[in-house]
Amino acid sequence: MADLPRRRPFIGRATELARLRSALDRVAEQREGRTVVIGGEAGIGKSQLIDRFVAQIGQAARVVEGACIDVADDALPYAPIVDILRDLVRTTPAGRLPALLGPGRAELTRLLPELATRAADLGPAIELERASQARLFELLLGVFERLATDGPLVIVIEDLQWADRSTRDLVAFLSRALRDDPVLLVLTERTGEAAAEAGSLGFLAELEREEHVDRIDLRPFDRDEVAELVAAEQDEPPGPELVDRLLARSDGNPFFLEALLAGIGNVDAALPPVLRDILAAQVAGLSSGTHDMLRAAAAAGRRVDDELLAEVLGLSAGRLAADLREAVGSGILARRETPLGTVLPGRALPGGAHGAPRRPG
Ligand SMILES: Nc1ncnc2c1ncn2[C@@H]1O[C@H](COP(=O)(O)OP(=O)(O)OP(=O)(O)O)[C@@H](O)[C@H]1O
Ligand SMILES: [Mg+2]
Structure with missing residues (x-):
């Protein structure tokens, strides 16, 4: 597309990057697990900071990433873990999958249906009754421990303000249980969200009291x-x-x-x-499908075509058109016809298309 924005500059955050890097160095040298919680308001730059950090890691560690999703109920338990498993399944040679997933792969399959389609190649797995939560946690711990045997592992889990109860329990469990493994757990928390106010992030505050956990609060630009x-x-x-x-x-x-x-x-x-107030008020009144579409458009840059957006969101052209109408009707996006097709000025919302894990490097 002719009009996609040039590469965005990355500004500041030298201290924060250095803190993340030194946490990783410590994890690698001492072979101990650490957790860093990054907190800050919407749009302050939590995801950008992580992107930058991950880009600088290079070959120094394997990185897996997942994000919590903004849904009203607990319809998507373990969403960030499902992201991570999906990415692992995609990037691990089939021959190595059984060893990586371990004896509980049948149970993990319940979390991730795609795994089932490849399960035939995996040989007989130990069948178990529906896993108890504790059992599932142990199985996932095993996967991460095995991933960390080859070298340091960075696990990124974003947007914990949207985590369901099971995910919160799992994150707290992993942070503590991986303390003897070279694993850096990086968590982000949007502050000021209703969830934070309702106290569902109390578990992070509790974790932060422990010695192996650091917190980085992102301040506004000076x-x-x-x-x-x-x-x-x-x-x-x-x-x-x-x-x-x-x-x-x-x-x-x-x-x-x-x-x-x-x-x-x-x-x-x-x-x-009063752009901030206008945007916030407009966005608050939109359906969640439109909200997702705006986030994807925002992540894509100032302009993006409908086809690309539909593909990214896995939507039919009809569904996307409905979401677009809502956003255009509310004045958040504008449509323009050009020789390249329909383009929209994006950048409507902070954050990116969530739930899109980066391939580990
Ligand atoms: N260090 C930076 N340098 C340049 N631009 C930045 C930086 N940090 C953030 N931005 C700009 O602000 C936008 C929002 O940043 P980002 O998505 O990281 O926020 P966030 O804190 O993750 O928000 P959310 O809570 O919605 O996930 C980015 O798309 C980018 O344009
Ligand atoms: Mg973000």
Whole structure:
């Protein structure tokens, strides 16, 4: 596509990257498990920080990633673990799968139906009654321990504010049970969410009291960082007044900063007055399908075509069209016809398309 944005600049966060790196070094050198919890408001840069960290890891560790999903009920238990298992199944040679999944692969199959289609190649597995939670936790622990025998392992689990009860129990269990293995568990928590206020993240607060757990709170960008981001986006250093205005309007939140920059186009045009409130209010009234579509559009960049979006979301063209109508009707997205097809200015919501694990490197 002609109009996809250029590579985004990565600004600041040197201290946070160094802390993540030193946690990983310690994990690798001492062969001990550690957990880092990254907290911060929507759009502050938790996922970006992890992407950067993972990109810098290179061959130093294997990385597996999963994310919790924003659903109203507990319809998707273990969603991030299912992400991780799916990724493992896809990236592990079939011959090595039985050894990796271990004796409980039949039970793990219940978590991940795709596994069943390859299970025929796996030879006889030990059949067990429906696994108790404790048994399932032990089986998953075994998988992660075996993954960490070849070298350090980084397990990323994002967006714990949306974790269901089973996932919360599992994460707390893994953090403690992997303490003797070279495993770095990196968790993210969006602060200020209803879930956090309701106390469902109490388990993280409890974990953080333990010696093997560190917490990184992401702060808003300061004036210099705002100026750096604007300079990178606009290809020229911004004047001090523009930096002041952007800092005041965005509160140093990089997502809102980017949205403001995208909205004004021309740096000298008037800034939309209360973009944050408008976006938040509009988004709150949308259905969850539309919400997902906006997140995927946001992750894809400023413009994305319908076909790509439908493929990413696994939606029919009809369903996508309905979601698009809702978003366009609410004014969050605009449609434009171009020779390349329909394109939408994206960047509507913080965060990316969740549940899309990165292939371990
Ligand atoms: N360090 C950074 N440098 C440049 N841009 C950044 C940085 N951090 C965040 N951004 C911008 O802000 C946007 C939101 O960041 P990100 O998705 O990491 O937020 P988040 O904290 O994970 O939000 P959520 O709680 O919704 O998951 C990014 O898409 C990017 O455009
Ligand atoms: Mg995120």
